[in-house]
Amino acid sequence: MYKSALIGLLSMLAAMVLPQAAQAEYADVVMNNYSDAAGMRPVVFPHWYHRIRFRCKVCHADLGFKFKAGGNKITMAKIIDGQFCGACHNGEISWSVENCGMCHSGIAGTPTQIHGSTVQRLVAPTYKKLGNK
Amino acid sequence: MKMKQFFLGVVALSVLPVVASQVEAAQPPLKEVKAAKGHVSTANTFNRLLEKSKARNLPPAEDGIHDPDNDNTHVLQPPKIAYDGLPTTPFGNYVDWVKALDTDLLQPRYDRFDPTIEPLIMDLDIVREVKSTVPDVVFPHKPHTQWLHCSNCHPKIFIPQRKANVMNMSGILLGQQCGVCHGKVAFPVTTQSCTKCHSKPKPADWKPPQSETSLKDPWR
Numbered sequence: 001m002y003k004s005a006l007i008g009l010l011s012m013l014a015a016m017v018l019p020q021a022a023q024a025e026y027a028d029v030v031m032n033n034y035s036d037a038a039g040m041r042p043v044v045f046p047h048w049y050h051r052i053r054f055r056c057k058v059c060h061a062d063l064g065f066k067f068k069a070g071g072n073k074i075t076m077a078k079i080i081d082g083q084f085c086g087a088c089h090n091g092e093i094s095w096s097v098e099n100c101g102m103c104h105s106g107i108a109g110t111p112t113q114i115h116g117s118t119v120q121r122l123v124a125p126t127y128k129k130l131g132n133k
Numbered sequence: 134m135k136m137k138q139f140f141l142g143v144v145a146l147s148v149l150p151v152v153a154s155q156v157e158a159a160q161p162p163l164k165e166v167k168a169a170k171g172h173v174s175t176a177n178t179f180n181r182l183l184e185k186s187k188a189r190n191l192p193p194a195e196d197g198i199h200d201p202d203n204d205n206t207h208v209l210q211p212p213k214i215a216y217d218g219l220p221t222t223p224f225g226n227y228v229d230w231v232k233a234l235d236t237d238l239l240q241p242r243y244d245r246f247d248p249t250i251e252p253l254i255m256d257l258d259i260v261r262e263v264k265s266t267v268p269d270v271v272f273p274h275k276p277h278t279q280w281l282h283c284s285n286c287h288p289k290i291f292i293p294q295r296k297a298n299v300m301n302m303s304g305i306l307l308g309q310q311c312g313v314c315h316g317k318v319a320f321p322v323t324t325q326s327c328t329k330c331h332s333k334p335k336p337a338d339w340k341p342p343q344s345e346t347s348l349k350d351p352w353r
Contacts, residue, residue, distance in 0.1 A: 022197030023188055025212050026225045027318040030198060041200055044193075047318050048212055048226050051280075055241045055252065056318075061282035062245065067313045088245055101205030106198055115198060116225075118306050118316035123182040 026116040029069045030106055042106035063087050070112035189227055190216060225321050231276045254278045260333060266341055269333040 025048050032042035050059070059065045063084060066072055072084060079086035079097055088094045095102065113120065192211035193199040199206045212226070219238055220229040233239040244250040255278045261270040277286070287293045290313055298310065305312035306322055311330070316322040320329060343351075 023191050024196040024198040025190065026321070028196075028198060041203060044198055046209070046212075048228070049210060049215065051230065051241060051318075052215060052239055053241055054245065055243050056280045056314075057243060057252070057282040057285065058245045060285050067285075067317075093245060099205065101203050102208065105193070105200060105203050105206045105209065107200045110198060114317050116321070117308070118312065118322050119308060122306075 022115065024115040028115040030110050030113050030115065031070050031074065032106070032110060032112045033070050033073060034075065035104060035106075036108060040100070041104040041108055042110050042112075043103045044106045045103070069114040189213075222320065223325050224323050225319075230319075231279070234276075234279055252279055253282070255283075263331065264342055266335070267327070268331040268335060270330045271333050272330070 024044075025046060027047035029045040029047065030042050031045065035042040060067065064072075065084065074084045076097070078084055079089065082090065085103070086097065090096055190212040192213070193206050193209040194201040199209070201207075216226070216228050220232040220236070221227050222229045230239070234241070240248075242248050242250075243252045255274045257274040259272040259274070261272065263269050290310060291298050300310040302322075304310060306316065308317065312322070320326055
């Protein structure tokens with residue numbers, strides 16, 4: 001009883017003390033290529049949830065997802081057409097596209113990114129791309 | 134006993150900043166008296182750029198990226214529930230994904246329709262000699278082919294030929310070669326994870342290579 005009360009108190013304190021910066025899961029991808037402009041919340045893709053169920057190969061080899069956050073130019077038209085997310089999110093392998101808010105769940109204005117990446121952890125935030133790759 | 138000590142530690146850690154701020158509020162003159170002799174910048178704080186300690190694996194509604202005003206955010210699975218029972222690491226998602234696969238705790242599909250299809254596993258270690266003093270790199274194909282397909286890396290990211298791939302840590306940290314995945318999705322490039330790749334000790338007679346300048350004029 002004493003312990004649980006203290007834990008509750010501590011978690012309240014922690015919530016007050018901790019900074020409000022994003023503490024999303026490592027490798028969560030935010031995609032905001034078109035969402036903000038279309039008045040939708042940006043898409044958050046949880047890598048961890050998907051890698052528990054599928055190996056990298058399924059999406060990155062079979063479905064042709066590039067290894068680049070926001071680099072696939074995914075649109076709802078393509079998804080409904082069965083490309084990218086639509087290969088599974090079609091009501092057969094997973095829930096279908098009418099569940100807008102399941103993907104479009106990000107805070108408006110969040111830029112396209114892969115959360116927790118090395119580049120994000122650099123203390124000098126600006127950097128130049130190397131080469132043409 | 135251990136549990137109690139840990140608990141006390143957590144109590145002390147989380148209460149300290151609160152107590153400290155209250156003390157500051159109660160007796161402000163103490164600190165100001167010391168700085169009052171002249172104008173001193175307030176920018177000289179300790180660990181100015183060090184990130185604050187993070188709470189791990191927060192549920193979507195609290196992670197700062199998902200919008201808590203969106204009803205669906207609260208339907209999404211919190212990662213902590215999913216990670217229960219999986220082997221841990223000190224970085225990334227704090228889950229050892231490769232170990233989880235090896236121990237059959239996870240059985241992710243290799244084909245999106247057929248759960249019985251087995252991955253094409255290649256067990257070949259590639260040793261990369263490193264110029265600097267750190268241990269040489271051993272690249273194990275096995276855990277990589279458990280997750281990925283050959284075409285994911287070859288030939289676009291890595292030319293499948295000995296000595297054909299030039300790479301360095303700066304490029305990897307900025308997302309090239311290994312950094313296409315490591316530091317983004319696969320285990321991150323931190324000081325805690327160096328030895329995961331740099332795992333083969335240098336030969337006993339190994340000496341660091343000298344720079345051209347030193348070779349030209351060792352007495353400069």
